[in-house]
Amino acid sequence: MIAAPPAPASRSPSALLLRKLFRRKLVLAGAVILVVVALLAVFAPLITPYDPMALRILDRMQSPRATHWFGTDELGRDVFSRVVYGARYSLLIGAVVVLISVTGGVLLGLVAGFFRRLDGPIMRVVDAMMSFPDILLAIALVAVLGASITNVILALAIVYTPRVARVVRASTLVVRELLFIEAARAIGISTWRILFIHILQNIASPILVQATFIFAYAILAEAGLSFLGVGVPPQLPTWGTMIASGQQFAHQALWIVIFPGIAIILAALSLQMVGDGFRDLLDPKLRKSM
Amino acid sequence: MTRYLATRFAGMVVVMLLVATIVFFITRLAPGDPAAVMLGDQATAADIAKLRASYGLDQPLPVQFAYWLGELAQGNLGQSIFLQRPVSQALLERAEPTFFLTLFSIIIATLIGVPCGIIAAVWRGKTIDQIFSGFAMLGASVPSFWFGLILMQIFAVSLGWFPVAGYGDPGVALTERLHHLVLPSIVLGVVNSALILRFTRASMLDVLSDDYIRTARAKGLSEARVVLRHALGNALIPVITVLGLTFALLIGGAIVTETVFGLPGIGNLVVSAVLRRDYPVIQGALLVIAGLYVLINLLIDLLYLVVDPRVKY
Numbered sequence: 001m002i003a004a005p006p007a008p009a010s011r012s013p014s015a016l017l018l019r020k021l022f023r024r025k026l027v028l029a030g031a032v033i034l035v036v037v038a039l040l041a042v043f044a045p046l047i048t049p050y051d052p053m054a055l056r057i058l059d060r061m062q063s064p065r066a067t068h069w070f071g072t073d074e075l076g077r078d079v080f081s082r083v084v085y086g087a088r089y090s091l092l093i094g095a096v097v098v099l100i101s102v103t104g105g106v107l108l109g110l111v112a113g114f115f116r117r118l119d120g121p122i123m124r125v126v127d128a129m130m131s132f133p134d135i136l137l138a139i140a141l142v143a144v145l146g147a148s149i150t151n152v153i154l155a156l157a158i159v160y161t162p163r164v165a166r167v168v169r170a171s172t173l174v175v176r177e178l179l180f181i182e183a184a185r186a187i188g189i190s191t192w193r194i195l196f197i198h199i200l201q202n203i204a205s206p207i208l209v210q211a212t213f214i215f216a217y218a219i220l221a222e223a224g225l226s227f228l229g230v231g232v233p234p235q236l237p238t239w240g241t242m243i244a245s246g247q248q249f250a251h252q253a254l255w256i257v258i259f260p261g262i263a264i265i266l267a268a269l270s271l272q273m274v275g276d277g278f279r280d281l282l283d284p285k286l287r288k289s290m
Numbered sequence: 291m292t293r294y295l296a297t298r299f300a301g302m303v304v305v306m307l308l309v310a311t312i313v314f315f316i317t318r319l320a321p322g323d324p325a326a327v328m329l330g331d332q333a334t335a336a337d338i339a340k341l342r343a344s345y346g347l348d349q350p351l352p353v354q355f356a357y358w359l360g361e362l363a364q365g366n367l368g369q370s371i372f373l374q375r376p377v378s379q380a381l382l383e384r385a386e387p388t389f390f391l392t393l394f395s396i397i398i399a400t401l402i403g404v405p406c407g408i409i410a411a412v413w414r415g416k417t418i419d420q421i422f423s424g425f426a427m428l429g430a431s432v433p434s435f436w437f438g439l440i441l442m443q444i445f446a447v448s449l450g451w452f453p454v455a456g457y458g459d460p461g462v463a464l465t466e467r468l469h470h471l472v473l474p475s476i477v478l479g480v481v482n483s484a485l486i487l488r489f490t491r492a493s494m495l496d497v498l499s500d501d502y503i504r505t506a507r508a509k510g511l512s513e514a515r516v517v518l519r520h521a522l523g524n525a526l527i528p529v530i531t532v533l534g535l536t537f538a539l540l541i542g543g544a545i546v547t548e549t550v551f552g553l554p555g556i557g558n559l560v561v562s563a564v565l566r567r568d569y570p571v572i573q574g575a576l577l578v579i580a581g582l583y584v585l586i587n588l589l590i591d592l593l594y595l596v597v598d599p600r601v602k603y
Contacts, residue, residue: 128308131580133542136560140572143564144320220433224546227435230564247439247550251447254440261436268431276427 030273041087048081052237061253071255082237083263089238097218098211100157105164110195113172129162142230152231160214167210171203205282212275216268239264309580317569328567367574372566377574388555392540398479407490429484434543438477438550455552474551478543489532494525527598534590
C-alpha cells in the first residue's frame, strides 16, 4: 500500500513568497543590513557615545581611534555619533517620501489604468514630469518652496509619484482585463471596491518592488540635495550635510566624508538588493534566466 | 510611416507644452510674492513693485502664462536677474563643459557597461557574472558627489595627476580644458555604467535563448562567433533605449559633479541660480533640459527604424 503524501502545510501565498525571497542570499544580506541600519537609527541615543551636536574644538579632526571610532570632524564632533544619528534623518525622509509617492502614484495609476478616458491626460502629465532629471526637478522645487526637511520630502515625493503611477497603471491595465474583475462587476461590486480592493491586492507586488527602489533613490537624492546646500538645513546631521560640510577638510581628514558616504551606500545598496531579489522572483522570464 | 512621425511629433509637442506649464507653475508655488523672494530681505517696496512690473507679475496668472508661452515660442527664455543677461545666452555660455562632460561620461559608461554586460550574460551565474552584477548594483548605490570627492583626493590632491577643480583659465587650449574633465567624466561614467551593464546583460540573455542562436550553435560555429556575430547585434538594439534614459541620469549627475569639481557648466549655473533665487535661470534650465530629454528619446525611437529592420511604423 502506498502511503498518502503528507498534506502540504497550509501557508498563505504571501508567506510562501517571503520564504522564497529570503532564501536568496543577496536578499537576506540586504535585509540584514537594512535591519541593522534601522536598529541603529531607532536606538541612536543608546548606541552613540557622544552628543552628535556637541562641539569639542580641542578634539577637532582626530583620526579614527578607540575613543572616536570614526574620528572627529572639523568642529570636534564625533563622526560615529553623527553617522548613526544621520541614519534617523535619512531613513525618516526616505520612508515618508515612499509613503507619499506610493499613495499618490497608486491613486493616479489606478485611475489612469482603469478609466480609459482619464488615461491619456494623466499619463501625458506623468510623461512631462518624467522628462525632468530627478535631482533637477527636486532642486527647483526646494528652491521655490524653501530648504527644510518638510519641503525636501514634499519635493522628492512630487518627483517620485509619476514613477509609481507609471508602474501601477501598467499593472492595472493587465489586471483590469482578467476574468475575476469581470465577475466582480457582474455581481455588482462597486467600481471603487474593485479598484482599491480587488485590483490593488493583485498589483501589490510590483508596487512593493518600486517602493524599495524609491526608498533607495530618495536617500541618494536627499544626500545630493543636502550636499548642494539646497536640502536639509546644514546644522542637522544628515549624511549629505556631513559630506558637504566636511568636503573642504577632506584633504586633511578624509574620514569626515568617508564614513557618511559608506553609510549612504550601505543603505541604498541594501534596499536595492531586497528590491532586486523581489523583482527577480516576480518576473518569471528573469527567474528562468537567473 | 509619415503618419507615425506626425503622431509622434504631435505627442512631443503636447508633452513639451505640459513641461512648459509645469515649469511655469513651479515658480508660482513660492509662498508669498516671487518678486519679494527673488530680491531678498533688503529690498524696498519700490524695488519689489518695479520687478513685479518688469516681469509682468502684476498681471493675472493666465495673462502671465500666455505672455510667457508667447515669449518661449519666439525662443526667449527671459532675463537672468543676477547675471543681467538673457537666460539663453547664460545657458549657451555654460554649455561647453556640460556637453563634453556628458559626452565623455556616456562614452565611458558604454565602454564599461556593454562589454561587462555581455561577459556577465555569456558566463551567467558564474563568479564573473556575480562580480559584474554586484558592481552594477553598487554603481547604482554610490552617490556621485561622494565618489567624485574621493577620486579627487586620491588622483588630484595626493597624486597630482589631474587638476583639482575648475576648467582652466579662459583662453587656454582645448586639450588643457579637457584635462580638467577627465576625473569628472570617469566619476559620472563609472556610476552610470551600472544601468547600461544591467540592460546589456538582460538583453543578451534574452537573445542567447532565441532559436536562431541554437541553430547557429548547431551549425558548429564557435561560441565567440555566435556571441559576437549573431547575438550581439540584436542584443544591442534595446540598449539604445537605455542611452536615452541615461541622458536624464547624466544631466542630473552632471549638476552634482560639476559642483564637486567646480566646473562652470549648466549644472553649476543651476545650483548658483537656486542659491540666488534667480527664477528665470531655473525655469530656462528646466525647460531646455526637459526639452532635450524629450527630443533625444524621440530620436532614439526613430533610430530603431534604422538599426532594426523588423521595426515598422
